[in-house]
Amino acid sequence: MKLTRKLLSVVLMTGVIASANTLVTVNGKAITQQEVDSELMNATQGRFNQVPADKQAEFRQQVLQQLIGKELIYNDAQKTGILKTKEYKEEYKKLEERMKKELAVQVWQKKVVDGIKISEATLKDYYKKNKEEFNEKKTVHARHILVKEEAEAKAIINELKHLSGQKLQAKFEELAKSKSTGPSGPKGGDLGFFAEGQMVPAFNDKVFSMKVGTITQKPVKTQFGYHVIFLQEKKDKATRSFNEVKPFIEQRLKMEKFKSVMNDKMAALQKNATIK
Numbered sequence: 001m002k003l004t005r006k007l008l009s010v011v012l013m014t015g016v017i018a019s020a021n022t023l024v025t026v027n028g029k030a031i032t033q034q035e036v037d038s039e040l041m042n043a044t045q046g047r048f049n050q051v052p053a054d055k056q057a058e059f060r061q062q063v064l065q066q067l068i069g070k071e072l073i074y075n076d077a078q079k080t081g082i083l084k085t086k087e088y089k090e091e092y093k094k095l096e097e098r099m100k101k102e103l104a105v106q107v108w109q110k111k112v113v114d115g116i117k118i119s120e121a122t123l124k125d126y127y128k129k130n131k132e133e134f135n136e137k138k139t140v141h142a143r144h145i146l147v148k149e150e151a152e153a154k155a156i157i158n159e160l161k162h163l164s165g166q167k168l169q170a171k172f173e174e175l176a177k178s179k180s181t182g183p184s185g186p187k188g189g190d191l192g193f194f195a196e197g198q199m200v201p202a203f204n205d206k207v208f209s210m211k212v213g214t215i216t217q218k219p220v221k222t223q224f225g226y227h228v229i230f231l232q233e234k235k236d237k238a239t240r241s242f243n244e245v246k247p248f249i250e251q252r253l254k255m256e257k258f259k260s261v262m263n264d265k266m267a268a269l270q271k272n273a274t275i276k
Helices: 002-012 033-043 053-079 086-114 120-129 150-160 165-179 201-207 242-271
Strands: 022-026 029-032 139-147 190-195 220-222 225-235
Touching: 022 033, 022 053, 029 033, 029 053, 033 053, 053 190, 086 242, 120 242, 139 150, 139 165, 139 201, 150 165, 150 225, 165 225, 201 220, 201 225
Parallel strands: none
Antiparallel strands: 022 029, 139 190, 139 225, 220 225
16 A cells, blocks of 8 residues: 555656656665656657646556556566476567567667758748647646535635735645545646646636636536635747747758668669579
């Protein structure tokens, strides 16, 4: 039970923990935030940030538990002699041969990509012609306290409604940690920044109509329960600057050019190869 509470706590605090920090140790082996992030990005094909904010903590917890499970099984495999069996050694050898080739191909391709140069003028021209790609939606930074009963949500609002400024935020965070049933509770109800449409309709409509530094005067009902919302920050629609998106543009144009470069290289390699 203690381990479960520890897992839930550390997973939900990932927004304020550096990426390389250790989340848990399993028989002395550290599992870091970086490992969890890597698994999440692979599982979502690099689109984890597009996952609704209220689901991200749940996914992080699932991935962390999977990594713990793998570590426990690996430890047991070591103890029971699996790594010394003929079957394991044969499969490991096959995997090693496959990975040797795959890794060589990846490093070779990276070298080709790194050798492709895109001029500054080309990068700026792409930015100018495709500015709409870099438009960012209006976003808000909000906190919430989620409870099951409307009466409890109303009681929380009554406790908060006479406060303002830092006192309001501090008390809100305190109550979120002690009363919220949502996964963001241990973080003071912090949901971070999210864009319009990422939350369920009732929550979304309310939070985007609020003034910064205020709470909802009535509980917001969703399928999850009753929410008391605190709006911490707002960001208007904006277009990211060229300098911000330059690395992204450069990588995209490199990959587009990579296709034609690869065709030329493969044609040359086949010409000099013996293929029967």
